[in-house]
Amino acid sequence: MKILILGGTRFLGRFLAETALQKGHEVTLFNRGKSNPNLFPEAEKLTGDRDGQLEALKGRTWDAVIDTSGYLPWQVKDSAELLRDAAGHYTFISSASVYAELEEPGIDENHAVGQLAAEKVEELKGMDAAQAIGAHYGELKVLCEQEVERAFSERSLIIRPGLIVGPYDFTDRFNYWVNRMKKGGEVLAPGRRDKEVQFIDVRDLAEWIVKLVEDQETGTFNATGPEAKLTMEQFLEGCKSAVGSDAELVWVDEHFLLGHGVAGWSDMPLWIPDEENMAGFLTVDSGKALRAGLTFRPLSDTVRDTLAWEAARTVSERKAGLDPQKEKAVLEDWKERAL
Template identity: 70%
Template structure:
């Protein structure tokens, strides 16, 4: 299969490229040529920019396209229109962030999504800062889906992952817990022990997406994991069993954390306070993907491989997770109050 990957050298794109090459596919990458350019010397690399420089995509043909890098509908429209007669199948990597009304458990693919008015969309087009646009990330992703479906009717696959984790994940969200547990000592654990969490190993996602592309599957699929419910307590305990037997989990009440300005998701990755009324965000229904063959490697493998990769990094500032001094201060206050 001749496969075009929009992206291809960073995290999911990297995992997709590796899986495709291992399966014997002929891979072409399209990206700006700025990240990990030494990777995959054996593949064809087209240099361009989704923001306007798409000339290298013109006059070519592929069996299928996998789009890992689109989140602005106007740029997705441009590339999809160029490729609509150049490829037989188009896979767009979207996100479960498209959904709204997140207070409901078990969000499936038919759940309501966030919408943008035409006026708001026009405002976003004129914004120059990425942060302003990312505030509407989910709504924009959904509009990207629509652009793909419009250009590739009955020839498109929409994949909505949750949190993607594993080696080469530079967000520091999952790896915060792996590194913190490995460090040992008193570890602040947030809120309810039985709170559900969801994530998917990037390699499991990539391998499944590739199989879906090979079979020319169409439709929309949630894609996160694991297969059965995983609680925060079980996740942290399995981190302890894998990398950090010396860690001591100290469970701190949600109200106390919020009162000490410990933020969900950023300070405590994978944790969203109950008060946010977003329990559906980490309990997404993945039965459709499971029926389509989505499978998962052991959690311990994801933890250990992530830790091994993290040990090779030289990072001076983490993008997510609680500052060590703040963690220490909160735990001291929690203990002194006898809570």
């Protein structure tokens, strides 16, 4: 197949391109040429920008498009309409963040999604793109999906992943726990041991998406894992085992953490306090994707491969994770309280 990837050099896009090339497809990458421009010398590379610089795409045809870089609906509209008659199939990488009303677990593809008024959309168009996306990421992804469906109708495939993890993950969320377990010692573990968590290895997601593209699959799919329920305790113990750590998990009460200014998700990745009433966020139903062939590698493989990649990184500032001094102080206060 001739596959056009919008993006294709960062994280999921990188693995989609790698997988498609390994399977013998003819791959074209369209991006600004700023991130990892030397990747995939065997692929055709077109330089442009989603923001009004799509000339390189004109006059060409592909069997399928995979859109990994669509965040603003007016930009997705431009690319989808331009490619409507130039490609047979359009895959849009959306997000499980599209869902609203997160109080109940088991959210499937028919669950209510976030909405933005037309007036708000017009207001966002005048804002800095990063600010607009940061403020309304999920709702904007919903509108992006709608633009793809309008242009490609029954030739569109919408993927709604949860947290994507593994090598080259620049969000530092999953990586925090891998690195922290490797360091060992007393590790602050947040809240309830039995709180459910979800994520998907980027390579499992990429391989499955390419297979769906090959099959010209259509419709909307949640895509997160693992297949069976995974608790925070099982996850942390799995990380500990995979890296061969002597770490000691110290479970700290939610109210105590919040009282000490420890934030869910940013300080403690994968943890959302119960009081936020978002039980549905990390309990998404991916049954439809499982029936369509989505599979998952063992957690230990993801942990070890992430750690191996981390060993080569030189990043000094992390985007997520608790500061070591703050962790130490909170643990000391917790132990004093228990005396």
